[in-house]
Amino acid sequence: MVPHLVTALTGPINELEQRILDSMPAIERWFRLEWMEHTPPFYSSADIRNAGFKLAPVDTNLYPNGWNNLTRETLPLAVQAAQAAIEKICPEARNLLVIPENNANSTFYLANVAQLVRIFQMAGLNVRVGSIDPAIKSPKKIELPHGETVCLEPVVRSRRRLGLKNFDPCTILLNSDLSAGAPGILEDLYEQYLLPPLHAGWSVRRKSKHFRSYEEVSKRFGKLLGIDPWLIHPLFSHAEGVNLAAGKGLEELESHCDALLTKIRRKYKEYGINEKPFVIVKPDNGTNGVGVVTVRDVKDLKTLARKPRAEAADGPPQIDEVIVQEGVLTRERVHNSVAEPVVYMMDRYVVGGFYRVHAGRDEDESLDSPAASYVPLAFSESVHLPQPGAKPGASAPNRFYMYGVIGRLAMVAASYELEATDPEAEVYA
Structure with missing residues (x-):
């Protein structure tokens, strides 16, 4: 399934696609060399925006959920990647414990957990789901809409190990972003191997640090x-001491937004882009589209600050660090609604993806909200099999390969970021 684009894409993005296709051997060698020096995140996902003149990731998640949105055809890719990842970390692994988010009452989220269980079972592991939610005091079997079930079991912590009753895993897979702390x-x-490590959680991570690494990449x-x-x-x-909901640090934020909008205007002029630049203001830590604001003019900030707290920001009042990020339009459409590709990766491999679609949002707004819907991408037939002879912009495999390259660049940046924030590395440095 390939969405249509609202622009003809005859400019820079086609040139970028052609350059990527022409450089494919060099690109793949470049990635191989990177993974010789750096360890990829265990799993990750990247939200990508295609403006027609620019293609860039706008968020990278190191505890991705939504695995249930991937097509059944991509399952072999995910299983192979899971086998490769586990073999590198714990070749003798037999038991894997998956720890989901607390208060996991959403059947949609639990369908994601069920898909992870399926992937790792097919990779040859005994997989069970253990909850650290204090409310789970005995095994709880939950029926899912498509006939599946997930059994949440209370974890058992011994002096130095974590497991379940009569189940001792060598590897523990976290599917919670730890935004409330570790x-x-x-x-x-x-x-025991904890994957991803605790410092990959939002209690430690900062989006500005990730994009600083991505800038280097x-x-x-x-x-x-x-x-x-x-x-x-x-x-x-990056701006500190800012809270739109409380009207705090407004002058500081205005200064950052104005400076960034000026830089974007210069770039638009350089490339002859006839669009109104905008920036996205969002919490520097956190996920799921919480507290995200689109700013087209610094005057917008005064209006937002005057709104009641519930309208000014969806995020919690304790937010005081924000990233001001160049807004990237999304020119892709699915069923006449704006859409953005989300690329899923495990270990060093692209294993699938989907389009996040939102009928109620514009092309310059965040699409990550509970009202979004998801349309799977058939990466299995395309991501490793681009068509070099096809005309740029006309081939779905070429476009998906290009998205996979951008997703992997975000993954390389995440590996840099995790190395820089690894507490054990600081001890031995």
Whole structure:
């Protein structure tokens, strides 16, 4: 399934696609060399925006849910990637414990957990789901809409290990972003692999640090391809002491927004782009589209600050760090609604993806909200099999390959980011 684009795409994005296709051997070698030096996140996903003149990731998640949105055809890719990832970490692994989010009452979210269980069972592991939610005191079987079930079992913490009754895993897979902090029950585990590590959670992660790493990656990749890194990188800045809901730090935020809008205007002028630039203001830590604001003019900020708290921001009042990010239009449409591709990766491999679609949002707004819907992408037939002879912009496999390249660049940036924030690395540095 390929959505249509509202522009003819005869400009920079076609040139970028052609450059990527022409450079495919060099690109794949570049990634191989990166993974010789750096460890990819265990799993990740990247939200990508295609403006027609620019293609860039706008968010990277290191605890991705939504695995149930991937097509059944992509399952073999995910299983192979899971086998490769586990073999690198714990070749003798037999038991895997999946720990979901607390208060996991959403059957949609639990369908994602069921898909993860299926992937790792097919990869050859005994898989069970253990909840650290204090409300789960005995095994709880939950029926899902398509006839599946998920059984949540209370975790058992011994002195140094975590498991279930009569189930001792060597590997623990977290599917919770730890935005409320890392619970003590997950700390100081003995001879157990916790994936991803605790410092990948939003209690430690900052989007500005990730995009600082991505900026470095995009410059190096741009040099490899001979392109302007801006074509694949959203400009950004970081502001502290800002809370729109409380009207705090407004002057500081205005200054950041004004400076970034000026930089974007210069780039638009350089490339002859006749669009109104905008920026996205969002919490520097956190996920799921919470507290995201589109700013087209700094005057918008005063209006937003005057709104009642519930309208000014969806996020919690304790937010005081924000990333001001260049807004990237999305020119893709599914059923006449704006859409953006989300690329899913495990270990070093692209394993699938979907389009996030939102009928109630515009092309310059965040689509990550509960009202979004999801349309799977058939990456299995395309992501590793581009068609170099096809006309740029006309081939679905070429477009999906290009999205996979951008997703992997975000994954490389995430590996840099995790290395820089690894507490054990700081101890031995």
